[in-house]
Amino acid sequence: xxxxxxxxxxxxxxxxxxxxxxxxxxxxxxxxxxxxxxxxxxxxxxxxxxxxxxxxxxxxxxxxxxxxxxxxxxxxxxxxxxxxxxxxxxxxxxxxxxxxxxxxxxxxxxxxxxxxxxxxxxxxxxxxxxxxxxxxxxxxxxxxxxxxxxxxxxxxxxxxxxxxxxxxxxxxxxxxxxxxxxxxxxxxxxxxxxxxxxxxxxxxxxxxxxxxxxxxxxxxxxxxxxxxxxxxxxxxxxxxxxxxxxxxxxxxxxxxxxxxxxxxxxxxxxxxxxxxxxxxxxxxxxxxxxxxxxxxxxxxxxxxxxxxxxxxxxxxxxxxxxxxxxxxxxxxxxxxxxxxxxxxxxxxxxxxxxxxxxxxxxxxxxxxxxxxxxxxxxxxxxxxxxxxxxxxxxxxxxxxxxxxxxxxxxxxxxxxxxxxxxxxxxxx
Numbered sequence: 001x002x003x004x005x006x007x008x009x010x011x012x013x014x015x016x017x018x019x020x021x022x023x024x025x026x027x028x029x030x031x032x033x034x035x036x037x038x039x040x041x042x043x044x045x046x047x048x049x050x051x052x053x054x055x056x057x058x059x060x061x062x063x064x065x066x067x068x069x070x071x072x073x074x075x076x077x078x079x080x081x082x083x084x085x086x087x088x089x090x091x092x093x094x095x096x097x098x099x100x101x102x103x104x105x106x107x108x109x110x111x112x113x114x115x116x117x118x119x120x121x122x123x124x125x126x127x128x129x130x131x132x133x134x135x136x137x138x139x140x141x142x143x144x145x146x147x148x149x150x151x152x153x154x155x156x157x158x159x160x161x162x163x164x165x166x167x168x169x170x171x172x173x174x175x176x177x178x179x180x181x182x183x184x185x186x187x188x189x190x191x192x193x194x195x196x197x198x199x200x201x202x203x204x205x206x207x208x209x210x211x212x213x214x215x216x217x218x219x220x221x222x223x224x225x226x227x228x229x230x231x232x233x234x235x236x237x238x239x240x241x242x243x244x245x246x247x248x249x250x251x252x253x254x255x256x257x258x259x260x261x262x263x264x265x266x267x268x269x270x271x272x273x274x275x276x277x278x279x280x281x282x283x284x285x286x287x288x289x290x291x292x293x294x295x296x297x298x299x300x301x302x303x304x305x306x307x308x309x310x311x312x313x314x315x316x317x318x319x320x321x322x323x324x325x326x327x328x329x330x331x332x333x334x335x336x337x338x339x340x341x342x343x344x345x346x347x348x349x350x351x352x353x354x355x356x357x358x359x360x361x362x363x364x365x366x367x368x369x370x371x372x373x374x375x376x377x378x379x380x381x382x383x384x385x386x387x388x389x390x391x392x393x394x395x396x397x398x399x400x401x402x403x404x405x406x407x408x409x410x411x412x413x414x415x416x417x418x419x420x421x422x423x424x425x426x427x428x
Contacts, residue, residue, distance in 0.1 A: 026061050026099055028054040030211035034203065038062055042174035043201040048183055050242035052209035052217050056151065059178045060096035063147055066176055067122050072143035075124040076168045080155035082128025085113050089151050090126060129160050135167045146175055153181035154191040183244045187387045192244050196257060196387065198377045208241050249390040249399050252367060257383055260301045260375040274417025275331040276409045277338050280308045285409035286318065287382060289417050296370040303379040303410060311338050315345035330416040352416045353423060362415040363403050365422035382410040
């Protein structure tokens with residue numbers, strides 16, 4: 001047994017299992033970079049994507065590999081409901097153990113639900129949140145719980161996730177926390193909002209079935225995906241590509257959240273700036289954007305948000321940020337005195353022209369772009385507004401026309417910034 005244990009540990013570190021099976025046969029190419037990161041760093045690993053994207057298989061293989069590298073570690077795996085454990089995560093981890101060649105060294109029981117790696121006595125404990133009290137008295141025979149896996153994260157309440165992490169991941173570590181899920185349809189679901197907020201130490205990976213070796217999925221799976229793509233493209237995007245498609249009331253369906261690299265910004269040659277005035281409770285909002293007309297793509301790469309800050313101080317913030325006297329700022333013309341205050345501070349500020357139908361036209365222009373790319377690290381407030389901005393609904397549930405004038409301060413700043421483009425109607 002100890003010989004098998006040693007070979008399994010050495011094999012894991014040599015990128016193959018104890019039976020000589022290459023990890024390339026178990027880990028999809030799209031996860032190779034993340035696997036290498038896991039070999040070097042502990043932390044929080046967010047695995048999101050659509051059906052057949054390999055995220056749960058990846059998590060199950062990596063969980064075993066971590067235990068093999070850390071003989072003093074145990075793992076905890078949680079689902080929202082306990083009666084789903086046996087047919088989901090337990091079956092997945094049993095498959096991974098067999099595929100890695102250590103299945104004969106692992107003992108699974110269902111009462112209590114756990115898996116034991118017999119050469120060392122390390123345990124994988126399974127819990128459902130409908131019996132969360134058991135986690136508060138969690139005990140392991142030695143060492144500590146160092147791995148926590150939330151499967152179908154979107155089915156949990158946010159508070160349940162925090163409470164579970166506090167109960168399980170205690171002490172010095174290292175700790176590994178996997179959070180796997182298919183992004184829910186609604187942009188307002190807490191897990192979609194949560195993933196948009198960058199956090200130090202968090203690695204987020206999005207995968208789709210298109211990145212998987214086709215032979216791993218089978219022709220039936222691929223046929224089903226092609227059928228849904230042809231017949232119901234919106235459902236296909238949500239189910240197979242893991243894209244939150246909204247519930248029919250999202251104003252912006254053309255958003256892309258990603259880091260905009262410095263070298264990209266240096267190449268931007270059509271930078272536009274906008275300000276929406278505010279004090280409290282509404283904020284003052286500023287954005288810088290770049291419009292790529294050839295690709296009909298808007299890049300939002302800068303934001304400032306202030307509360308209870310007078311015009312002189314926000315002007316100083318803009319100058320400290322590098323906004324010079326030649327960069328035009330288009331601001332809400334409803335406050336001409338504020339526009340004049342900026343001019344007195346040496347900023348090139350003009351009031352938006354607006355005019356009849358300008359609100360609707362500017363929204364239509366933004367909605368008609370091929371893509372609105374927003375940097376989530378530089379512009380978290382802007383991303384939140386765009387992603388969560390929705391049409392109002394009447395008492396009968398039907399979507400109402402028009403655009404609600406609330407929680408849209410950075411959206412307005414972007415509309416004002418781009419007025420020199422969409423304001424020349426038909427010449428964009």
